[in-house]
Amino acid sequence: MSGPNTEYDPVEVTPLQAAEVEAMRDAAIAAIGAAKDLEELKQVRLEHAGDRSPLALANREIGALPPQARKEAGARVGQARGAVNKALAERTTVLEAEHEERMLVEETVDVTLPxxxxxxxxxxxxxxxxxxxxxxxxxxxxxxxxxxxxxxEWLNFDALNLGADHPARTMQDTFWLQPADAALVLRTHTSPVQARTMLTRQPPIYVVCPGRVYRTDEIDATHSPVFHQVEGLVIDKGITMAHLKGALDHFAAAMFGEGISTRFRPSYFPFTEPSAEVDLVCFVCRNGEVGDPAECRTCRGEGWIEWGGCGVVNPKVLVACGVDPEVYTGFAFGMGIDRTLMFRHNVEDLRDVFEGDVRFAAPFGVEI
Amino acid sequence: MKAPVSWIKEYVALPDDLSVDALAARLTALGLKLEALHTPADAITGPLVVGRVLTIEKEPQKNGKVINWCTVDVADANGTGEPQGIICGAHNFVEGDLVVVSLPGAVLAGGFAISERKTYGHLSAGMICSRAELGLPADGDGIIVLPADSAKPGDEAMPLLGMDDAVIEFEINPDRAYALSLRGVAREAALGFDVPFADPAEFELPAANDAGHQVVVEDEAGCPVFVARTVTGFDPARPTPEWMKLRLEQCGMRSISLGVDISNYVMLELGQPNHCYDAAKVAGPIRVRRATAGEKLTTLDDVVRKLEPADLVIADDNGAIGIAGVMGGASTEVSDSTTEIVVEAAHFDPVTVFRSQKRHKLGSEASKRFERGVDPELPQAAADRVVQLLVELGGATAGEGVTVVGQAPERRVVTAPVDLPARITGMPIPAETTVAHLRAIGADVTVEGDELTAVVPSWRPDISQPFDLVEEVARIVGYEDVPSVLPTAPAGRGLTEVQRLRRRVGRVIAGAGFNEVISYPFTSEADYDALALPADDARRRSLRMENPLNAEQPLLATTLLPGVLHTLARNVGRGNADAAIFETALVFQPTGDEKAPILGTDRRPTDEEWAAIEKAVPAQPQHLALALTGAREDDGWWGQGRAAGWSDAIAAVRDLAGALGVTLDVEAAAVAPWHPGRCAAVSVDGVLLGHAGELHPKVCKAFGLPARSAAAEIDLDALLEHATSPQAPRFSSYPVAKEDVALVVDASVPAAAVEAALREGAGELLESIRLFDVFTGEQVGEGKKSLAFALRFRAADRTLAEGESGAARDAAVARAAEVTGAVQR
Incomplete structure (x- = not known):
């Protein structure tokens, strides 16, 4: 833009006359309103608000006016340009919204696709x-x-008060390793971990040991030569059967739901004295509380489910494992994990647990 | 142990209104666990009566069979008193016999309803029953013929057959041998209901004398007590009375002959195994001694047994006539011509019996009782009881002689603090209760101050220490009264680091799409062959089982691959064509010196002893194996999927290492069972962890797997040892500068080597480097490949100046050229 043109006669500069400016403004606003999409609006913007639009050109002429006329003309053109820009912004918002709406409709996918x-x-x-x-x-x-x-062998049997001539040894059908005098076995229960724990730690001892165990059972719907047990062992001062009951009741409730408790029945294990079988109140019929046990398929009418064995650690075991039975007492328990899985999750055939069919584990995911 | 309720009631006055279920439940609560309840009467409803066969007309049929058209007198049981016309196909009866008749309206075992029906041209109104039809153990195909005069027509038949008598079958634990007898079961029942017990072994015994059969016990430790009695004039033709047959049968034993049946009956009654010898066949005195080397004996089951010097035998002048406490010999067996009998009732050492029984694989009713512990004070009463029955039922005359050699050991004395039961059970058991309950089991109890002294009854060899007394008291008080008190452990340390990491391993591998499986660790040379392991491969050195379940899989696995590959093949076989599986488990590595000591148990092992145990136990590291086949990613609407292959196996191991903060070194290897050109050895800090890649085509074939199946196996313990805890990175917020380079190298140059050289040459401005393309073809030339890398440069403290990243890139390329011969494209 050049400097002020003092020779200039404002009367002769028509674009700066009010009517002209208003006409330019109105033409621009009409064109903006007529733009049907953003593309058209872009064109309108060039024509009516761009550098070469009539209003922009008129604006350039303001400088040529005499000082007393500049103010008035400047205000007039400025107002007109403001109105045009406002209309443009409004139209842009409307058209963008329309555009987005159309895009969202066009981009619709089939979310039910796999x-x-x-x-x-x-x-x-x-x-x-x-x-x-x-x-x-x-x-x-x-x-x-x-x-x-x-x-x-010593840890699996002898240390647990199961000497070589104990009739109960034959109850645990054992895999023996070669040579015949190796005195090594595939552990028949997780109980040797009890002995190992007592031999390598000082009381108080509070441990649990889930693990794999082996017996020479042919596989069928309820037996497997490889299965899993969880062993619990507590050695402390003043431990009683009541603590055993407390721990197992807590365990039962944690596994099967609040209110699921256990009962003891006298039994025999060489490594505990007194010994007990642990039954679990059936978590389906709750022994009649919720359903009729006679019709319950989970406990088969018993109201209770056999869960495992337990007892007070036999002082003979404490002695063999270096724990002073005059100072400490303890309890131990053992449950089948496979068995627990079977009745907790309706596994009908134990073979499914060991055959590795990828369909078996699918519902269990990565947590249980 | 099966115990007829009627027999239990002979020795104990149980409440009249006590149900069988309640009796069984109480005994279970005391420790005699209910195994099964046998109530034959429950299987049958409706009229089952005694009938007398009046007439039999034999009517041959067209098919060659002959049927009987019978009339049977059932008195008023049919409502008319007229004889009942019944068709019967059996032929083991004659007119006048007493039979068992089910009348119309009856429903027999298995829901078989009896009604009047027309058959073979007659209206048959009922059925003459066999034992099987009544659900009773059968001893032939014929119908039941009752002993003459044992009943009259119209009588209820069930009581005659013992069918109204329930039999409780118990599972007897090894410590309760006394309960392997009615005497023992009844004693528990008396205890359970606090009612008097009439001991069937308590009666006046004749005094021992020297007039009997001579007995020499040469091994007092093996045989502390031996009683011999004799009878003469036994009538071997006499049948076993029905009541005795029934009881034997109820207890699960077969009737054989009167002499044998009496012997078994007394064993069931009192729990004392005993034996009857044909006196005529016993030569000279009876000797109890150890067998001599090479001695032989034909046992009652007609098997010739080669005896060992550790076997305790009963012998006469001709040699062994029985294995003590296990089984008698055939040569002195009572037969249908035996008239003179020597009765033996002895006490044998439980361990001796147990070992003989095991050695000869000859478990018997006798050995089962002896090895668990029989009442050593019983032999005299038992022998006398056998004699009584031989006299009473067999027409024999008791010999005057009463030979008793040795005597029962003193009853054991156990002392304990009187509050021990309360202290151990957590139940508030007062001293009086403890004393009363111990007396109830037959102990003589005295209390002095806080100390209780119990003289243990002779039939309870299981009670030897104070805690045994605790159990006795506790079971009578009732386990249901044990309170529930949560024990309070000191603050624990939670899972160990390795235990936590193992969980992470499972989640990471499962997160990569693998399914965890558990397979058996039993394997074989054939499996190792299928893996194509070389003869000298360390994995072939396996522990071997002495008694494998399957003779074809005698080895304990040194590698998880056989199990995993068989499982993968099973999946494919079942139509799970796209399968990715993994397993973590122990493998078993022999030491070559498998010999663990058997230590004493009266004290803690010494450090040396413990070290010897630890040394003998083979190393059992935990491994991880994985295998996959089929599609890794499925085809779908999104486009083409991707087949599983060598890189997936390596990726899984790399991902796992990454999740554990371990930097893996991956390099080419050629190890079975992998494809020699597609096998990676993975290691960390120079420690080889294992291998991953595509399986050798032969291995795929051997395991029945599709070609290109891939697998990996690593030593998980070794990997976890290198796990690191994550450290926060420092990163720059200045702009990144990206540079791509394409380098042509010989096809044999590993990408990792090129990358390493670039990294080295790029200097510290290099932020990351990523291989994004591998290209081979005419443009790059034969035996060459083009590797395209994306490099990102960034400075920690400033925006890089123009040309800085380009210079670093050039340095990187120069280094790659120097080290790997790379040429920039």
């Missing part, structure tokens, strides 16, 4: 159930103990 590009992986329910069991006890301050699966 999304299974890759089947999800799973963890074995025996693994996750073992973890869940461990968590129940860890939450009480217990720790998780472990031991080998090929185990010394």
């Amino acid at each position: 999304t299974d590009r890759r089947a999800p992986g799973t963890r074995h329910p025996i693994t996750t159930l073992s973890e869940r069991i461990a968590d129940v006890f860890v939450a009480m301050g217990w720790e998780v103990a472990e031991g080998p699966q090929v185990e010394a």
Whole structure:
């Protein structure tokens, strides 16, 4: 833009006359209103608000007016341009909204299409159930103990008051390792971990041990040569059967729901004295509280489910494992994890647990 | 142990209104666990009566069969008193016999309803029954013929057949051998209902004398007590009375002959195994001694047994005539011509019996009782009881002789603090209760101050320490009264680091789409062959089981691959064509010196002893194996899927290492069972963890897997040892500068080597590097490949100046050229 043109006669500069400016403004606003989409509006913007639009050109002429006329003309043109820009902004908002709405309609997909590009992986329910069991006890301050699966005969049997000539040894059909005098077995229960724990830790001992065990049972719907147990062991001062009952009631409720308790029946295990079988009140019929046990398929009319064995640690075991029975007492329990899985999750055939069919684990995901 | 309720009631005055269920429940609560309840009467409804066969007309049929058209007198049981016309196909009866008749309206075992029906041209109104039709153990195909004069027509038949008598079958724990007898079961019942018990072994016994059959016990430790009695004039033709047959049968034993039946009956009654010898066949005195080397004996089951010097035998002048407490010999067996009998009732050492029984695989009713512990004070009463029955039922005359060698050991004395039951059970058991309950089990109890002294009854060899007394008191008080008190553990440390990491491993691998499986660790040479393991492969050295379940799988696995690959193949076989599985489990590595010590149990092992145990137990590291086949990603509307392959197996291991903060080294390897050109060895800090890649085509074939199946196996314990805890990164917020380079190298140069050289040459401005394309073809030349890398540069403290990233890129390329011969395209 050049400097002020003092020779200029404002009367002769028509674009700056009010009527002209208003006409330019109105033409612009009409064009804006007529724009049907953003593309058209872009064109209108160029024509009516761009550098070469009539109003822009008129604006340039303001400088040529005599000073006394500039103010008035400037205000007039400024107002007109403001009105045009406002109309443009408003129209842009409207057209953008329309555009977006149309786009969203056009981009509609079929959300019911399958999304299974890759089947999800799973963890074995025996693994996750073992973890869940461990968590129940860890939450009480217990720790998780472990031991080998090929185990010394002495730890699997003798240290647990199951001497070579104990009739109860034949109750545990044992896999023996070669050579015949190796005195090594595939552990028949998780109880050797008890012995290992006592031999390697000082009381107080509060441990739980989920693990794999072996017996020479042919596989069928309820038996397997490989199965899983969870062992619990507490050695402390003043431990009683009442503590055993308390721990198992808590365990039962944590696994099967509030109000699910246990009952003891006298039994015999060489490593505990007194010994008991543990039954669980049926978590389906609750022994008649919720349903009729006679019609219950879970407990088969018993009202109770056999869950495992337990007892007060036999002082003979404490002695063999270096714990002073005059100072400490303890309790131990053992439950089948496979069995627990079977009735907690309706597994009908134990073979499914070990055959590794990928369809079996699918519902169990990565937690249980 | 099966116990007829009627027999239990002979020794104990149970309440009249006591139901069988309540009796069984109480005994279960005391520790005699109900195994099954047998109530034959419950299986049958409606009239089952005694009938006398009046007439039999034999009517041959066209098919060659002959049927009987009978009339049977059932007195008024049919409502008319007229004889009942019945068709019967059996032929083991004659006119005048007493039979069992089910009349129309009856429903027999298995829901078989009896009604009048026309058959073989007659109206048959009922059925003459066999034992099987009544759900009773059968001893032939014929119908039941009752002993003459044992009943009259119209009588209820069930009581005669013992069908109204329930039999409770118990599971007897090894510590309660006394309950392997009616004497023991009844004693518990008396205890359970606090009613008097009449001990069937308590009666006046004749005094021992020297007039009997001579007995020499040469091994007093093996045989502390031996009683011999004799009878003469036994009539072997006499039948076993029906009541005795019934009881034997109810207890699950077969009737054999009167002499044998009496022996078994007394064993069931008192719990004392005993034996009858044909006196005529016993030569000279009876000797109890250990067998001599090479000695042989034909046992009652007609098997010739080669005896060992550890076997305790009963012998006469001709040699062994029985394995003590296990089984008698055939040569002195009572037969249908036996008239003189020597009765043996002895006490044998439980361990000796247990070992003989195991050695000869000859478990018997006798050995089952002896090895668990029989009442050593019983032999005299038991022998006398056998004699009584031989006299009473067999027409025999008791010999005057009463040979008793040795005597029962002193009853054991156990002392305990009187409050021990309360302290151990957590139940508030007062001293008086403890004393009363211990007396109830037959102990003599005295209390002095806080100390209780119990003289243990002779039939309870299981009670040897104070805690045994606790159990006795507790079970009578009732386990249901044990309160529930949560024990309070000291603050725990939670899971160990390794236990936590193992959970992470499972989640990561499952997160990568693998399914966890559990397979058996039993394997074989054949499996190792299928894996194509070389002869000298360390994985072939396996522990072997002495008694494998399957003779073809005698080894304990040193690798998880056989189990995982068989499982994968099973999935494919079942139509799960796209399967990815994994397993974490122990593998078993022999030491070559498998010999664990058997230590004492009267004290803690010494450090040396414990070290010896630990040394003998083989190493059992935890491994992870995975395998996959089929589609890794499915085809779908999104486009083409992707087949599973070598890289997925390696990726899974890499992802796992990444999740554990471990930097893996991956390099080419050629190890079975992998494809030699598609196998990666993975290691960390120079420690080999395992391998991953595509399986060798032969291995796929051997396991029945589709070609290109992939697998990995690593030592998980070793991997976890290198796990690191995550550290927060430092990162720059200045702008990134991106540079791509394409380098041509020989096809044999590993991408990892090129990347390493680039990284080294790029210097510290390099933020990341990523291989985004591998290209081979004419443009790059034969035996060459082009690798395209995206490099990102950034400085920690400033915006990079113009040309800085380009210079770093050039340095990187120069280094790659130097190290790998790379040429920039």
